[in-house]
Amino acid sequence: MRIGIDFDNTIVNYDGVFYKAGRRLEWLPKLDDESKQAVKSYFISRGEEPRWTELQGIVYGSDIRFAKPYEGIYEILGRWKDVGHQMFLVSHKTKFPIIGDKLDFHQAASNWLKENDLMPYFEETYFCPQKDEKVEMIGRLELDYFIDDLPSILNAVNFPQKTHGVLFSPDNQDGNGLRSVSKWAELLKVVC
Ligand SMILES: [Mg+2]
Numbered sequence: 001m002r003i004g005i006d007f008d009n010t011i012v013n014y015d016g017v018f019y020k021a022g023r024r025l026e027w028l029p030k031l032d033d034e035s036k037q038a039v040k041s042y043f044i045s046r047g048e049e050p051r052w053t054e055l056q057g058i059v060y061g062s063d064i065r066f067a068k069p070y071e072g073i074y075e076i077l078g079r080w081k082d083v084g085h086q087m088f089l090v091s092h093k094t095k096f097p098i099i100g101d102k103l104d105f106h107q108a109a110s111n112w113l114k115e116n117d118l119m120p121y122f123e124e125t126y127f128c129p130q131k132d133e134k135v136e137m138i139g140r141l142e143l144d145y146f147i148d149d150l151p152s153i154l155n156a157v158n159f160p161q162k163t164h165g166v167l168f169s170p171d172n173q174d175g176n177g178l179r180s181v182s183k184w185a186e187l188l189k190v191v192c
Pocket of ligand 1: 006007008009010148149150
């Protein structure tokens with residue numbers, strides 16, 4: 001099987017990283033909920049969307065080093081590789097932040113993959129600056145499966161018909177009919 005996998009929030013677990021960055025910069029008060037969604041809501045509710053955008057730039061750039069791979073990932077990727085499946089990483093990621101220091105997100109992501117020993121599992125890795133390019137790449141690679149945390153990718157109008165979309169949703173969000181898993185270990189029920 002040819003298996004495509006998204007990067008941010010599918011491979012990379014940013015739990016707590018947004019909150020810690022916001023606190024370190026003194027942009028955030030103490031919050032009970034340290035999730036990315038809670039941090040985003042804090043800025044949006046105060047009309048501080050540019051600050052939220054800037055914080056994302058910091059997290060996806062320099063602070064990615066504090067993020068961890070999701071639990072179970074090495075076991076699943078190792079097993080898939082052993083049985084001969086081929087894995088392709090396809091991410092939608094701009095090269096530079098919209099606001100803030102010009103830190104190369106693609107380089108930061110590649111460094112993170114190397115530091116976490118994940119590169120050897122992938123045949124190829126693609127960082128596509130536009131969402132449309134990502135969906136096109138999923139088609140061009142003729143993947144049997146694509147795993148992503150965003151329903152908007154899996155439900156995109158040009159998402160290839162022959163590729164089975166699988167929603168990765170640690171919070172059990174409503175997949176709107178999409179096949180979904182909340183943990184990497186559950187992916188063995190989809191592709192063994
Ligand atoms: Mg993602």
